[in-house]
Amino acid sequence: MAPENETGNGTGNETVNDHANVSAPSGAAIRKLFADCDAVLFDCDGVLVNSEPISLATLVDVLAHFGAPLTLAEVAARFTGRSSSAPIDHIRDETGKDIRDQFKPFYYDLLFARYDHELVKIDGIDSVLAALKKRQLGFCISSSSSIERLGKTMDVTGLGPWFDGRIYSADFVANGKPAPDLFLYAADDMGYAPNQAIVVEDSVAGVTAAVAAGMKCIGFVGGGHYADDRAGAANRLYDAGADIVLSDMMELSNALGEA
Incomplete structure (x- = not known):
């Protein structure tokens, strides 16, 4: 997004x-x-x-990738100002999957590419x-x-x-x-x-x-x-x-x- x-x-x-x-x-x-x-x-x-418009929009894409989608408004309400443990917990609660080792590398690859051009x-x-x-x-x-x-x-x-x-x-x-x-x-x-x-x-x-x-x-x-x-x-x-x-x-x- x-x-x-x-x-x-x-x-x-x-x-x-x-x-x-x-x-x-x-x-x-x-x-x-x-x-x-x-x-x-x-x-x-x-x-x-x-950075928040970038990170929130990127997080929408990441949650969808891991099978726990939320809208941009929902992501903003739940995760603004929170550490990465919050969306990781959401994914676990929704899917039963523990993606702690996968989350940051995947998220940061997308996020940092956008930072280079948009931050x-x-x-x-x-x-x-x-x-x-x-x-x-x-x-x-x-x-x-x-x-x-x-x-x-x-x-x-x-x-x-x-x-x-x-x-x-x-x-x-x-x-x-x-x-x-x-x-x-x-x-x-x-x-x-x-x-x-x-x-x-x-x-x-x-x-x-x-x-x-x-x-x-x-x-x-x-x-x-x-x-x-x-x-x-x-x-x-x-x-x-x-x-x-x-x-x-x-x-x-x-x-x-x-x-």
């Missing part, structure tokens, strides 16, 4: 700016949230890069990272994706140097999101207490994990996978416990850049 709302040729220089009318918090509200913040933990897919950064993310660096705040990636997939993402988009090895995967912990394990692991490894950290997340599972970790949370609904329902997505993230929800990374960049 073709990805939705994608632009660019995958060279790493393009960005996606695909936001709609979601009520934006004021710059003052954003700065207040950062008043006691020392570190920012970014989810990757749907927050740093516009782009979220518009404004470089400005956000530059503002955090200027403020001397720590930041990292804390993603449900595997290290292999995160490495491919960094290579294609050129985002890797921003994080200087501070890339944490669900591979590192026993329980993925919505459990808090990954966020707690990342913060501890960087030397921060949970109450010093802000998480930036696009999924209900991720926001739930941030709240369970005792961290503040910024929801983000500017990715292509929310193009048809930004307001609804924002409401779901607020309901899950997000402190504020943004649809444009430049809102965050501009607020952080102000005195």
Whole structure:
């Protein structure tokens, strides 16, 4: 299936700016949230890069291949923000087959071929990272994706140097999101207490994990996978416990850049 709302040729220089009318918090509200913040933990897919339309559409094809088909809407509802164990469990439940050894190689072959041509950064993310660096705040990636997939993402988009090895995967912990394990692991490894950290997340599972970790949370609904329902997505993230929800990374960049 073709990805939705994608632009660019995958060279790493393009960005996606695909936001709609979601009520934006004021710059003052954003700065207040950062008043006691020392570190920012970014989810990757749907927050740093516009990968979710690609990955969800590819997952539809993979589930059909393994005999456990779901629609794109069903895949998005069930698996956004979750690790690969979730679709693997779905296939086992539907077919009785254990395809753990087959799933990732098959999925990644399809996914990475599309990444090379279709994956782009979220518009404004470089400005956000530059503002955090200027403020001397720590930041990292804390993603449900595997290290292999995160490495491919960094290579294609050129985002890797921003994080200087501070890339944490669900591979590192026993329980993925919505459990808090990954966020707690990342913060501890960087030397921060949970109450010093802000998480930036696009999924209900991720926001739930941030709240369970005792961290503040910024929801983000500017990715292509929310193009048809930004307001609804924002409401779901607020309901899950997000402190504020943004649809444009430049809102965050501009607020952080102000005195």
